[in-house]
Amino acid sequence: MSGMKKILLISGKRKSGKDYISSALHNILSDRSQIVRISTPIKGEWAKRLNLNLNELLSDGPYKENFRKDMIEWSDSVRAEDYGYFCRAAMLDAKAEIIIVSDIRRKTDIKYFRETYGSLVYTMRINTKNTVRIDRGWIFTSGVDDVVSECDLDDYQQWDLVLENNCKSDGEECIKAITTKCHL
Secondary structure, eight states: OTTOOEEEEEEEOTTSSHHHHHHHHHHHHGGGEEEEOTHHHHHHHHHHHHTOOHHHHHSSSGGGGGTHHHHHHHHHHHHHHOTTHHHHHHTTTOOSSEEEEEEEOSHHHHHHHHHHHGGGEEEEEEEOOHHHHHHTTOOOOTTTTTSHHHHTTTTOOOOSEEEEOSSHHHHHHHHHHHHHHTTO
């Protein structure tokens, strides 16, 4: 935890722009920041268990969609035993002053970060219209888009910042809002 001054928790539905906004922030903040993904240790362990191509699982391509539902179910069973397991694993190599966690999906993710890092944590929700998500390649998938990993934060009310990301200029506005709100 030495050197860390802020942890930005980014949440939103699939194809809301979480990765785009996280990458843009990282580009602006440069060496001061690091992107951490809770999905990295999940996909890493899943790839080892099933002898899958980890690089393909980590990509934004169609390969991971073949395994998403089963991976979610398995990771939920791990979280049932230890809700902070994957958050803790994701943070093992976190060294930068500003950590951008680009894939917060559950109330327990936020709980872990708040309990562990306290006032360093800033929570952000990115909202995007379904029509825009469809334009970005989203297709509703039963067992993926209607389960805890996508819906647990729908009723969460304690965001530090709620952002709308429905067009390119919205993405730029989101980044401005984050840098202002978080004093970056």
